[in-house]
Amino acid sequence: KLYEENNDKINQEGVLTARLLDMFIGDFDRHADQWKWGTEDTGIGKLYIAVPRDRDQAFFNSNGLLLKYLSRQRMRFLQGFKKNIPDIKGLNFVARDFDRVFLNGIEADTWKAVTDSFIFKLTDTVIDSAVANYPEAVKPLIAESIAAKLKSRRQSLSEKSLKYYEFISREVTVTGSNEEEYFHLSQDNKNLKLSVYRKELDNDSSLVSYRRSFDPAVTKELRLFGLNGNDKFVIDPDVSSPIKLRIIGGKGEDSFNLQGNVKNFLYDLSTEKNVLINTRKTNKELLPQVSVLDYKSNGFQYNQLNFPMFNLGFNSEDGLLLGLGLHARTYGFRKDPYKTDQRLTTLITPTNGNAYQLKYRGEFNRVISKNDVLFNVDLVNPTLNNFFGLGNDTEFNTDLGVQYYRVRYKYVETDLLIRKRFNDLFSISVGPTYYHYWDNYEDNKNRILGDPGAQGLDSASIYSPKSYLGVKAKLDIVYIDNEVFPSRGITWFTEFRAVEGLNNNSGDLSRIVSDMTIYAKVSDISRISTVLRFGGGRIFNDKTEYFQALNLGVNNYLRGYFKNRFSGSGMLYGSAELRYRLFKSKSAILPGDVGLMGFFDIGKVWVNNLESKKWHNSVGGGVYFVPFNLIMLSASLAVSEESRLFNFTVGTKFNLTF
Structure with missing residues (x-):
């Protein structure tokens, strides 16, 4: 009404x-x-x-x-x-x-x-x-x-x-109606005064539909929605206020006379005969799409600051790792899904501090010409990975055990990307990236990197610091019906990276990886859903460093094999998973869907001078649970010709494995 x-x-x-x-x-x-x-x-x-x-x-x-x-x-x-x-x-x-x-x-x-x-x-x-x-x-x-x-x-x-x-009162929204209104902003001592009239009769108080004086110490942003009708918006020339002003004209032939010293933003249709006066200092967004006028009376979100967040980690080399983390998220006008999102996580061994990690993820939406800024930093000292050699036919000597194939090295990686979102489904990100690697023999003696020559690697090169600087580009397509547990839709992620070595031991690197996942379901009421995954990658340089190689294993698309079991300069893989929902738990403590899953994975890698026709595969099955529709938990057993591995995963992606 x-x-x-x-x-x-x-x-x-x-x-x-x-x-x-x-x-x-x-x-x-x-x-x-x-x-x-x-x-x-x-x-x-x-x-x-x-x-x-x-x-x-x-x-x-x-x-x-x-x-x-x-x-x-x-x-x-x-x-x-x-x-x-x-x-x-x-x-x-x-x-x-x-x-x-x-x-x-x-x-x-x-x-x-x-x-x-x-x-x-x-x-x-x-x-x-x-x-x-x-x-x-x-x-x-x-x-x-x-x-x-x-x-x-x-x-x-x-x-x-x-x-x-x-x-x-920090951000205040005032609306007009489907009839004509006159929005008048004037100075009230140190405050900004807003009067809204049903007609343009400034001296008739009986026609005032809204009046309030805003203290800039309290109010930081004022949003005016004219909605429909031929509305008029006026800022007096003597107005001076730090309050940010957003004016959304609405449908109708509106007029704007925006003087004074106040930061203001104007949104309206470019297809209408609106009158703009004294708007030289105004940030204007005049578009033909009616979405520029969108008004929502609901959906306000609170800024979030979660600290401290306690982090736990464990690996067989360093034992228990403990740390603190922070997650901060802010919201802003038409900055979907949020204005900023920042996560900082730390881990360190509590006994001696010899192993530690620091990771930062920052996302800042619509800050450069409506484009987003993504800033990521990783400092890992050391990382603990597997390396079985380069090639598709590398052997796993069970007598030596998987510990023999552990590799430890340190790295710092950071990138600063500008992201262009064309819609809610498709985005492109591009920007500079930097990577620094260093290692030492003592961390790897009596293991596979203790004798690099046996793997065709140069020990002088492996234990020399390496730095790389270049560009990273990403193309992301996300069209799914549920972020946590999709049953319909598609995701397609592609990343290209080209970096130049900054010292004598650092060769150039150009590589591309692409991953597509298709979610399908027969009907809304069907208990059965299917997940199909395809992907691959290629390094275009003659030489492949072991820490830059493309990998397949339990953490990368090929369950049933140890982490990073196969490494090369190229890879292809595919996966099919069938999910069957058994029932919906009605527990007051942990409600959610419970189901079974079965899967088949296949993949191979290759290096430039070593071709192999062999495809590696694994089969398996397990159970999943989606509590509160917030997270997917699954436990599964995967069997290959080489091993049987129990996997516990969190999320909806196969490579989030602990």
């Missing part, structure tokens, strides 16, 4: 009073369906009055380690009804969209006055009388405890309420 015409308003102070009660009693489940609306006739239109209902999560009791963990991470609203309000933002997560629509017109002074009035009425007598109405059967068990918690929460409610006001 509010979008259809501009004569109606919301009694936002009444909404705030109801929401304060929600916070006071700890009811976190306050989504839009929990409200009814009454109306009053104002003589101009209707005044909508909020009528809350279904307060079914009041006094929510949260205890136990799992709920404690969830309430501090992804489900902060599960903090429970306690003597204080530890996380007011998290408590109101479910109402995040509702509050930003129906509380967007209240200034700080009014917010504080409503809060103070609410608290003033919550006397001890009122609280004691309320809990006295509990049924006699439960009153002795909970009445005294709840009364004490309510009185304690009352003491901090004013502070928490104003903190929440500042939180939802």
Whole structure:
């Protein structure tokens, strides 16, 4: 109704009073369906009055380690009804969209006055009388405890309420309607004042549909959506504010007169006869696609900071590795799926610190001409891999054991890529990449690299530092129905890398790898799904370094063989997997799909001067479990002519193996 015409308003102070009660009693489940609306006739239109209902999560009791963990991470609203309000933002997560629509017109002074009035009425007598109405059967068990918690929460409610006001006022969205509006921005001392009129009559207060003064110390961004109608947007010439302003005109012939000193962005259709005046300093996005006008009243996301995240690692050489990690994610205007995403992980051996890893992944979306920036850094000292020699017919001497084929070396790798996303399915990334390798004999003596000449390798070269600098390009296609456990769709990842050696022992490298996975299902209700995977790669240089080789093994497309069992300058592989869903677990602790899977893998490698017609294959089967539709866990047994390997994998990709 509010979008259809501009004569109606919301009694936002009444909404705030109801929401304060929600916070006071700890009811976190306050989504839009929990409200009814009454109306009053104002003589101009209707005044909508909020009528809350279904307060079914009041006094929510949260205890136990799992709920404690969830309430501090992804489900902060599960903090429970306690003597204080530890996380007011998290408590109101479910109402995040509702509050930003129906509380967007209240200034700080009014917010504080409503809060103070609410608290003033919550006397001890009122609280004691309320809990006295509990049924006699439960009153002795909970009445005294709840009364004490309510009185304690009352003491901090004013502070928490104003903190929440500042939180939802950081970015404010104001909408017009399908009729004509006049959006006027003026200076109000140090504040930025927005007035929205139903008609262009600046001095007629009866025509004001919205008015609020924004403090730049609180509000950082203001978004104005005209929606439909011939709207007008004006910024006075004396306006000066650090608040970022986004104006989305909407359908209709709109006019914009954007003066003053305020950073502003304009979005509208290029196919309409809009009037633009004084927009030389405006960042304009005028497009023929109607998506440029998109308005969403839901979907607000909280920024995330998870720290510390505890990391565990283990390998047979270094033993247990411990570390800390950090994950930070921020959201922004039309920066899907997020604005930034950064992950930092560390691992170190706690006994002597001789082995350690540091990895950073940074993704910054739409920062350079609507393109993304990807920044990755790996420091591994040392890595622990297998190497059985170069070629498709290398032997595995079981008398020596797999430990003989372990190789240890150190490396630093970093790349900085610019990504162009053409749509939600297809993207291209390109940018510089750097790689530095170093190794020493002591880490590899009495193993395969203890005698490099037997493998056709040069010991002087292997134990010399090598540095490479060049370019990396990636082409990614992702079209799947579920990110965690796809049953339909396709993914296709291709990467090309060309680097030049920076010292005498470093040869140039050019290589390409490509991997395609097809997910198929007979019907929506079918229990059976199929996964087909194909791929390959090629190194175009005459010489292949062992640490740059293309590999097949349990971690790379060929289950049933040890990690990196076959290495070469070229590779081809294929895989077919059949999945059958047995049932859906209805456990309250770990609900999710449980099923069986069977697979067949085949592949081969080659080097420039060693051709082989042999194809290696393995077969196997196992079980999978997809709890909460958040992650895929699988356990399987793979059998080849050489070995039988038990695999435990996490995720939806075959190469995420522990």
